[in-house]
Amino acid sequence: SSNASSLHSLRKTTRKIHSSENTTLSLGSLHSGNLVTQRCLFALPSHHPSISLSSLLCTSEGVIAYYWSQFDIPTEDLEVLPEFSEELVLETLENGIKEQRGMSSKSDVKISEVTASFTDPRMTRSPRCFYRLEANTVAQRFSSPGYPKGYLPKSRCQWQIRASEDNAIFVTFPFFHIEDDCSDDFVSIYDSLSPDDSQAITEKCGQRPPSNPLAVTSSGNIMLINFITDSVVQRPGFEAEYKAIPKSKAAFCIFKTCGGVLSENKGVFTSPLYPSFYPPSVDCKWTIKVTVGKKVRVKFTMFRMKEPGVDIRVCHKDYVDVMGTKYCGEMSSLDLTSETNVLDVSFHSDESFTDKGFSAIYSAFDPANPCPNKFACASGICIGEELQCDGWNDCGDMSDEMKCRCEEDQYSCDNGLCKPKLWVCDRVNDCGDWSDEKSCSCGENEWRCGDGLCMPQDVVCDQKMDCEDGSDEASCKTSPGICSDFSFKCMNAQCVNKVNAQCDRVNDCSDDSDEANxxxxxxxxxxxxxxxxxxxxxxxxxxxxxxxxxxxxxxxxxxxxxxxxxxxxxxxxxxxxxxxxxxxxxxxxxxxxxxxxxxxxxxxxxxxxxxxxxxxxxxxxxxxxxxxxxxxxxxxxxxxxxxxxxxxxxxxxxxxxxxxxxxxxxxxxxxxxxxxxxxxxxxxxxxxxxxxxxxxxxxxxxxxxxxxxxxxxxxxxxxxxxxxxxxxxxxxxxxxxxxxxxxxxxxxxxxxxxxxxxxxxxxxxxx
The missing domain is CATH 2.40.10.10 (Trypsin-like serine proteases)
Structure with missing residues (x-):
């Protein structure tokens, strides 16, 4: 928004244009994948803003045109802003095309598809730096403005990378260090020539180590990289290396890590192009077959398939499918076991947002003895026998703590779990249902001080230190000036009764000393x-x-x-x-x-x-x-x-x-x-x-x-x-x-x- 208007813009409007039989266009040069340098103007009804064609892409299916439309909404009309949707704009554009088609008796151009989506308004103005790069088989480099000394705030940069039609594009970032807050500064990469979220490969900020570089691959012969900065904090920026990969080679690379029959009794398989980001629009299926009579155990040693706005309980975009269950997000532990000697593992990535993917180890095991000399969790994980019924959830699914017969030195919780008797009445909900704390010395309406002394419940937060250690006034916003062992002491001697007030990004001390250093x-x-x-x-x-x-x-x-x-x-x-x-x-x-x-x-x-x-x-x-x-x-x-x-x-x-x-x-x-x-x-x-x-x-x-x-x-x-x-x-x-x-x-x-x-x-x- 500005003083004059509120700005919304379309992120991308794409038209796939097919020549008709009577076309006057020469399509031979377009099919070659060479860039068409002339600018075009589509004639639209007068109520549309003018739309200038920013780039053309020619494919065997026809021509794809990318262009920007900027809509300025006056301040007095801001109430219509919630109604200004992609669907409404798309409907208006399509209706305009129909009207234009109805006025013409003979059409040289057939528009088969139109798409539209909002973009970051910071990219709607002309970029301050704009580059068109031609990728070939020899690696070439580009970097953010000011690299490595540091980029300036309010940078708006675009790199459009093209390759010949039979190539894909591979980009890696040997050095990547920008502001850590992605709402201020970020790099966004698209499997397209316009910043369309539906074609986004990834959006990144922060700093990446050499052991974990950002590396992405396009699905076709185009890629767009946007660099937006707002932060005044200067960072070095990035250096990138790009090259064209023959689609046949890219397909071979993907094929090597994408699906097939695995017939050994143990092995490793990964998502396509791992540890680089997997490409968009890929489907793979591995069929793991081990010796008859045995089962398959799969352990994911790395699993990262995160995507904005995805419910990991549903996994409706990128996922791994095993035995009818879809997995996505970032997993800290994932071990799966088959029901037979054959296990199918499917991988799917849609056309937007990719990630590191996964690396997995599979092995065959005897179902009669799945974990020799160890305890077999319900999830298929093997843990030491001594970890069973010890009060800790070592399996991750509590299967090691179920159906336990409590030993003499253990306490039987109301929910059936066994916990060490040492944990009873220690002011910690070890059972999960508070049953280990319910029969302790203090009554139902009493408060137990840090030293174990019981006090009436109403002493809590009464602005008096009733417990010797002051625990009854800890974390009480209504107890200013009360200083106890639990209080944070400000530099000006003020006491803050808040747990861990230091460096929590909230200024609790009047002199802000809790957020200093x-x-x-x-x-x-x-x-x-x-x-x-x-x-x-x-x-x-x-x-x-x-x-x-x-x-x-x-x-x-x-x-x-x-x-x-x-x-x-x-x-x-x-x-x-x-x-x-x-x-x-x-x-x-x-x-x-x-x-x-x-x-x-x-x-x-x-x-x-x-x-x-x-x-x-x-x-x-x-x-x-x-x-x-x-x-x-x-x-x-x-x-x-x-x-x-x-x-x-x-x-x-x-x-x-x-x-x-x-x-x-x-x-x-x-x-x-x-x-x-x-x-x-x-x-x-x-x-x-x-x-x-x-x-x-x-x-x-x-x-x-x-x-x-x-x-x-x-x-x-x-x-x-x-x-x-x-x-x-x-x-x-x-x-x-x-x-x-x-x-x-x-x-x-x-x-x-x-x-x-x-x-x-x-x-x-x-x-």
Whole structure:
């Protein structure tokens, strides 16, 4: 909208034009696929705006004409705006064509089809930069304006790419870094010469790592790339490489990864052109046949078929169909099992919006023993037998927790689940129906304070601290000025009673100090979710640091909390050997994924080691250390600081967090070459204290799985355990500290609780 009018425009109006027998046009040159350079004007009734032809495409079916129509609606007529639909415009155009046809006794041109759709109004004005590119078999490059120094706001650019009729177009982006908010800046790619959503291949923003480049293929010999920017934040932009692929070759490439009979007892199959984006308008079918008497198990190691506005329960656009069920979206876990020795897997992509697709492993198994020495989930996943009936949903479908006979040390929930008795009355709904909390000491109309004391329910949010720890006034908007252990303390001494007010993009403090220093906890790269993977992707954990001691290589982990300071564990440096506390004996490596590769890695000497003066070598209490670097880090795509939580920050029991490091992959094993990641769950403090036999202090927290199987291990010490908040920020909840063995049952990992140590950290570093 402007002061004068509200602007709506058609995204595309396409006319397929067929010559009649009496045509005076020469179609020989048009069929060749060469661009027709003359401009045309269609004669329409006077009540239509003039429509200029922006481009022509010639195919064996005739000519496709693309053009823009701009409709300016005066301010006084804005009430008609909701009625201004694609259908109404299309109907008007078609009626106009009929009227024109009725006035002419002889027609040289037959219009067989008209389509219309709205476009982003920012593209309706003439683009500030417009390019027509001819693709051939030799790769050529183009880049966004200003690359790599940075593009300007209000950029409006188009690249129309054409190839000869028997070719398709392949475009990849070796470098892609624009603003992270797609409502401001974005690149949109179309399987067309106009920005028609029905022909959109994808729309992207943000930053992509070299391991996950954007790469797309057209279905025909045309492609349009739009670049729109509104943000004043300057980013480098992108560099793209394009070339023509003979359709026969493209079809061969697609055919190789698209359907067929798979008769081996195990193998891999992927969506077309994986790991590039699959093309639009493709259908594939794989028939997997294994030995008679066995069944087929399919495990998707990567599954991403996301599309705007698609209900993943219906999957009416792009999908994978297995045994009559359609799957789409982004799956964190997908394992399927056939009913016989034959399984059909179908893949479908429609004409708009594509994605990475999938990669899947299939194998044959004996239905009489589907999971040798393991428990078989209803979904077909195999898990360790010790994970059955342990209170955790390890299968993902609760099948490992159904029909369980509760053991003596377990509590029988009202819904039939078994949970550890340790979890009863711990103020966490472990059963899912609150039955583990219903018979606890406090009555129905009572409130239980954080220390377990019961109070009348009406003490909650009465602007008085009735509980000693102030938990009755936590998260109460009606309790201004009440300061408790749960309150966020602003720089001006104001207290905010709101859970995790820090860096949540809402200014709660009158001095805005809750949103200050929040340039942390972000991952610049756009990363795909890898199903079941444990190797970390490049840039996935940009705050992770590897600490090398003398000539021993990787010894401990650390995290970046500012350009000059790292956070680690005191027990890495306070040892029987005084050598460990000598700063010059240590080197830090930031931005590292592979211990044997130095590309993009920043090495820094350690200038100073500060261990907490209250650190206890016997109990591991106050197990925290600060490392000052010899020179500041330069933050990049793979090197970023993690957010430190406020002392009031709450990481609730059951929350899923991630621990990373190059430590041993198993107890007594060797260290990892590639950075490893593991999802762990925060364990309730009461349970943590019991399973560690009273060894935890308030400066510690437990995380992992009581059943074992996932844990930090030797060499991970000092590394971060981080949790993702709804604000979009990652916060460091813990520092890998100690544990009994690695991943043992009822022996979770113990971490230094950062929220209890953050005041000391800030005092020493000035962060």
């Amino acid at each position: 929040c340039a942390c906890g972000t991952r610049p790269y756009k990363l795909n979710r890898i199903v079941g993977g444990q190797n970390a992707e490049l840039g996935e954990w940009p705050w992770q640091v590897s600490l090398h001691f003398l000539t021993y290589g990787h010894t401990c982990g650390a995290s970046i909390i500012s350009a000059k300071w790292l956070l680690s564990a005191a027990h890495c440096f306070v040892t029987n050997s005084p050598q460990n506390h000598v700063a010059s004996n240590w080197l830090s490596y930031s931005g590292m994924q592979d211990q044997y590769k130095q590309d993009g890695v920043e090495r820094r000497a350690i200038k100073k080691i500060i261990t907490n003066p209250d650190y206890n070598q016997m109990t591991f209490d106050y197990d925290v250390a600060l490392l000052e670097l010899s020179e500041p880090l330069k933050f990049t795509n793979t090197i970023q600081p993690i957010c430190l939580p406020a002392s009031s920050h709450v990481f609730p029991a059951g929350m899923s967090c991630w621990v990373t490091g190059w430590g041993a992959l198993r107890e007594g094993g060797s260290k990892a070459q590639l950075l490893q990641k593991a999802m762990v769950k925060i364990i309730n403090d009461t349970v943590c204290n019991i399973v560690t036999e009273g060894q935890v202090t308030s400066r510690m927290l437990c995380s992992g799985f009581l059943a074992g199987g996932v844990d930090a291990c030797q060499g991970d010490s000092g590394g971060p355990m981080v949790c993702f908040e709804e604000s979009g920020k990652w916060f460091q909840a813990g520092i890998v500290s100690w544990g009994e063995g690695c991943a043992r049952r009822n022996k979770p990992g113990v971490y230094s609780r950062v929220s209890k140590l953050v005041d000391w950290i800030k005092k020493e570093t000035g962060i």
